[in-house]
Amino acid sequence: MRGAMKTTKSDYDFSEMHQRMQFYIDQNILSCCATAVFKGADLVDHQTFGYMDLETRQPLREDAIYRMASNTKIVTSVALMMLQERGLFELDDPLAKFLPEFGDMQVLQPNANSAADVSPAVNLISVRHLLSHSAGLSYGFVEPESLIDQTYLSNGVNGLGEQEIDLEELCLRIAKLPLAFEPGTSWRYSFATDVCARLVEVLSGLSYDGFLRQYIFDPLSMVDTDFWVPEEKADRLITLYSPQDLFDPMKPGLHKAGDVITGSYTAKPTMLSGGGGLVSTVADYSAFLRMIVNAGEWSGVRLLKPETLQSMRSNHLADGVQVAFPMWAMPGTVFGLGFAVKNQLQPDDHAAALGEYHWGGLAGTHSWMAPEANLTGFCLTQRMPGFWHPFSSDFKALTYAAVA
Incomplete structure (x- = not known):
């Protein structure tokens, strides 16, 4: 089976973590879960829990296909930095050098009452701003009551909407909208990686x-x-579920959910979303993660230089700026070039988590790399929403406890 991965024998005991992941299945909080743990680039644990779908209760396959959602962003960031290594751009180059439509941006005034309350941007958006989500762009759904997201939605630009346009048209539309803040002065999750x-x-x-x-x-x-998923692989695509209660992540009960973001995955989409469009398997994405933790090289192929990856997992936000979501607490976190970076330990963090870099997807995928512990964790489910769900924090805490 293509999805099978060879595990390196170790003395680590992951039984408590396994039991906790099975708890989420047994309680009907998750329909499925897969986990992979790496020490260095060695796979020391890999497990599957639950089902391909709750209706037939077919056991979760090792080669199951997952909607990776925003785990796509790490792939996009690596792709763009590969071109930076070729000398095709510098991080502080203005975006308008390559995409002229971003050359004359307007910024919402601090006390704006409408999208017309704008001022010309003082700073040009740079490539660095895009990769670190500090460009001032938005997403249309993260803070739907905000003026910036309402402006996006009223102009047909929605990160949760199925897009019948391509990347070029998306950028043209975004460039006509105001910025949430002066480029480089704050952080906001956004379409920036699609622009990348x-x-x-x-x-x-x-x-x-x-x-x-x-x-x-x-x-x-x-x-x-x-x-997209071709017909011959369609039976490997896991059914996506939503919770009965969106505001209580631990309440049992699931129902089938439609693929509202990218459609049904049965045909190649017009929108090749660099921010959330990929599907993948545990084995495939693990190869990508191993490349990252192995200093840019895997399977005899080098994609990035070690110093490039070091820069990607370093803070690129302005002093005092941190990652902030209205619905997910992420204290002590800054942002690099495609990765969130833990720069300040919190009371519940393991001591080896300082410098951890990570990101995940809304459908319940999450990958994190901890250089201090030489440890990488990868957990996946198919639950919308599933980002920053308690199962992923339990997986991380119990993995650290077993290894670090």
Whole structure:
């Protein structure tokens, strides 16, 4: 089976973590869960729990295909930094050098009452701003009552909406909207990584999926990673579920959910979302993670230099700026080039978590790398919403307890 991965024998005892993941299945909080733990680049534990779907209760396959959602962002960030290593741009180059539509941006005034209350941006958006989500762009759904997200929605730009446009058109639309803040002065989750994907197209001369296939997926043998699932693999795509209660993540009960973000995955989409469009498997994405923790090289292929990855997992936000969501607490966290970075330990954090860099997806995938512990964790489910769900924090805490 393509999804099978060889585990390196170790003395670590992950039984408590396994029991906790099974708890989420037994309580009907999750329909499925897969976990993988790496010490260095060695896989020391890999488990599957639950089902492909609750209706047939077919056991979760090792080669199951997951909607990776915003775990796509790490792939996009790596792709763009590969082009930076080729000398095709500098991090502080203005975005308008490559995408002229971003050359004359307006910024919402601090006390704006409408989208017309704007002032010309003092700073140009840089590539660094895009990669660190400090450009001032937004998403249309993270803070739906805010003026900036209402402006996005009223102009048909919604991160949770199925897009019938391509990356080029998306960028043209976003560039006509105001910025939430002066570039480089704050942090806001946004379409910035989709703009990065368009930048990959412009700089490389390839379609976004074509670049990924040629320079990342094929070299790493990521044969099941793409923006859609062909018919012969359709039975491997896990059914997506939503909770009975969106505001109580631990309440039992699930029901089938539609793929509202990217459609049904049965055909190649028009929108090749660099921010959330990929599907993948545990084996495929693990190869990508191993490349990252192995200083940019895996399977005899080097994608990035060690110093590039070191920069990516370093803080690139202005002094005093931290990651902030209205619905998820993420204290002590800054942002690098594609990764959130833990720069201040919290009371419940393991001592070895300082410097941990990570990101995840709304459908319940999450990967984190801890250099101090030489430890990587990867957990997946298919629950919308599933980002920052208690199962992922339990997985992390119990994995640290077993290894670090």
